[in-house]
Amino acid sequence: MRTWRGVINEFADRLPVTDTTPVVTLYEGGTPLVPAEQLSTRTGCTVYLKVEGMNPTGSFKDRGMTVAISKAIEDGAKAVICASTGNTSASAAAYAARAGVLCAVLIPQGKVALGKLAQGLVHGAKLLQVDGNFDDCLALASKLSIDYPVALMNSVNPYRIEGQKTAAFEIVGALGDAPDIHCLPVGNAGNITAYWKGYVEDERAGNATHTPRMFGFQASESAPIVRGEVVRQPQTIATAIRIGNPASWTKAVDARDASNGRIDAVTDREILAAYKLLARTEGVFVELASAASVAGLLRSVDAGLIERGQTVVCTVTGHGLKDPDWAVSTAPAPTTIPVDAHAAAASLGLT
Ligand code: F0G
Structure with missing residues (x-):
C-alpha cells in the first residue's frame, strides 16, 4: 500500500x-x-x-503552512508570526512546534473560536489578543515582520x-x-x-x-x-x-x-x-x-x-x-433518564 x-x-x-x-x-x-x-x-x-x-x-491552512514554514526554515528563520481568525494560528503553531521555532500570533480579542484558541495554546505559540479586528491584526503582523526578525505566515506570503x-x-x-x-x-x-x-x-x-x-x-x-x-x-x-x-x-x-x-x-x-x-x-x-x-x-x-x-x-x-x-x-439539550430500559425506550419514542 x-x-x-x-x-x-x-x-x-x-x-x-x-x-x-x-x-x-x-x-x-x-x-x-x-x-x-x-x-x-x-x-x-x-x-x-x-x-x-x-x-x-x-x-485547509495546513497545505499552505507546510510550504511557508519549510521555506522560512530554509531561509534561516528562528521565529514566525501571523494574524489570524483562528485557523491560520492553529496551523502555524503546530508546524512551528514541529520545526522547533517560535510562533507569535495576533488574534482579534474575543472573536476566535475556543477550539482554535486551544490549538494555538497547546502547541506553545505566544498568543497576543489585539484590541481590534483581523484587519488590524494583519497590519500589525506585517509591520512586525518588516521591522523585526520574524517571518510572516499569512497568505500574503506566496x-x-x-x-x-x-x-x-x-x-x-x-x-x-x-x-x-x-x-x-x-x-x-x-x-x-x-x-x-x-x-x-x-x-x-x-x-x-x-x-x-x-x-x-x-x-x-x-x-x-x-x-x-x-x-x-x-x-x-x-x-x-x-x-x-x-x-x-x-x-x-x-x-x-x-x-x-x-x-x-x-x-x-x-x-x-x-x-x-x-x-x-x-x-x-x-x-x-x-x-x-x-x-x-x-x-x-x-x-x-x-x-x-x-x-x-x-x-x-x-x-x-x-x-x-x-x-x-443550536440543538436541544440531551434528555436525562434513570438507569431504566423502559424510560430510555419511552424517551426515544420506541414504545
Ligand atoms: N474558512 C475558514 C475555516 C477559514 O479559517 C478561513 C480563513 C476561510 C474560510 C477564508 O479563507 O482567508 O483564504 O479567503 N481564515 C483565516 C485565519 C483568515 O486566520 O485562519 P481565505
Whole structure:
C-alpha cells in the first residue's frame, strides 16, 4: 500500500522547493472528496465536498503552512508570526512546534473560536489578543515582520498560496478533470486565489480540459468584495471570515472575472442553515465559515445562476469541532433518564 506523503513530497515538482528544502510536514493534504448525495438531489447537480477539516490541524491552512514554514526554515528563520481568525494560528503553531521555532500570533480579542484558541495554546505559540479586528491584526503582523526578525505566515506570503493550490490538483486528479463550478468561502481571499492558480496550472499542464467557474462567498455583513468597499466593522457568526479588507482582494476579483464566476454574499441565517444541513443530511460536521460555500451554492441554484447537471465542488474549509459552542447552542439539550430500559425506550419514542 502506498501511503500519502504530505503536500510537498506529493507535489514537489509543482512547488517552489528543491532537494535541499527542509520539509516540515504533518502529512497534510490527501483529503477526501465526498459525494454529497442530498445536495446533489436538491440542486440537480453532481455535488462533491472537499473536506479540508480532515487536515492535521483541522483546516485547509495546513497545505499552505507546510510550504511557508519549510521555506522560512530554509531561509534561516528562528521565529514566525501571523494574524489570524483562528485557523491560520492553529496551523502555524503546530508546524512551528514541529520545526522547533517560535510562533507569535495576533488574534482579534474575543472573536476566535475556543477550539482554535486551544490549538494555538497547546502547541506553545505566544498568543497576543489585539484590541481590534483581523484587519488590524494583519497590519500589525506585517509591520512586525518588516521591522523585526520574524517571518510572516499569512497568505500574503506566496508560499502559502503555492501550498494551498494543491487542493485543486487533488480535485482534478480525483474527478479526472476540473469541475464546472467551484464554491468556497472568502475571507482574506487567499484560498480562492490559490485554487484558481492550481486549476489554471492544471489546465496548462494538460491535466484538465478546462478551468471551473469560481464562486466565492462572503458573509453579508463582512462582504467588502461584493460591496466594492472596505467594511470597517465586519460582523458575522462565521468568525473565520469576519474580514473587512481582504489582503488578496484584487487576486480574488481576477479569479472571479477570468473564470466567469461570481463573488456573492450569504447571510448568517443561510450559513447556519447550510451548517445544519451538512451535519444532519450529509454527515459532515464543518465550522460555520465552511458552510458559506454550501449556503452560496444553494442561493446560486435558487437564483438560477447555476444550471442543473453541473459538476460542483464545494470546499468545506474547517472542522466543526473547532467551534462546538454553535453545535451545542443550536440543538436541544440531551434528555436525562434513570438507569431504566423502559424510560430510555419511552424517551426515544420506541414504545
Ligand atoms: N474558512 C475558514 C475555516 C477559514 O479559517 C478561513 C480563513 C476561510 C474560510 C477564508 O479563507 O482567508 O483564504 O479567503 N481564515 C483565516 C485565519 C483568515 O486566520 O485562519 P481565505
